[in-house]
Amino acid sequence: MNFSEFEQLLNAKKNLHPIWFELPSDSAATEEDITEAQNDLALRLPVEYRQFLLKHGGGYFALGIVYSLDRDSDFNLARINRQHPLTGK
Template identity: 40%
Template sequence: MEFEEFETHLAAARTKRAALSSPEDFEAFEERAASEEDLRAAERALHARLPEDYREFMKRHGGGMFLFLDLLPISGSDGQEDDLLKVNLREFADVDFVAVAPVGTGDWWGFSVIDGHCVDQVSFWDHEDGRVQFEADDFLGFLARAGLRVGM
């Protein structure tokens, strides 16, 4: 999916969400954007180049709640919160996988790493057996489907 199409889906989801009532402190889109330096530092620590669509999304919109999906921010706002580095250095240090979003069951969505580069496809990592299964062709398509529920 290209960014132009994704942004169209995102704008429609925001418009629809704005018409709904929500608790006062609920944010459907947190948008904790990352800088280019934040991304480079994360890549150095993870020893993996992140996919371009993911990098661009994190600079434009960032981590946190993304409607129906919780994306790890590149760096947490406090010492307690999980972020991309904390989760991956703690749980995936010896695995060729970069987790970017919890599934909520102990499993993760993220990218397989091959020769120091994350693949563009999003995969599902099963916490019970460590199997990695294909989930989506690209990050933006994954966000549209899992986060915005486009096509569901």
């Protein structure tokens, strides 16, 4: 499934079950947020995930949680996965 197909499916689900999308989501990422997170974590995020972060942000999403790059979120991918510089943990 590509991102366009995902968006079509998402829109259909939002129309059928709008209550699933009532919880506040995290703010959408910027290209700068993505670049910073990739550099901090020494990895490259998948294209589709980057597209999702740019458009939807993350956090509470439908019936689940999606890690985001929102600095104020409890679900911030970079903060949760960043290694401590002294311990490596």
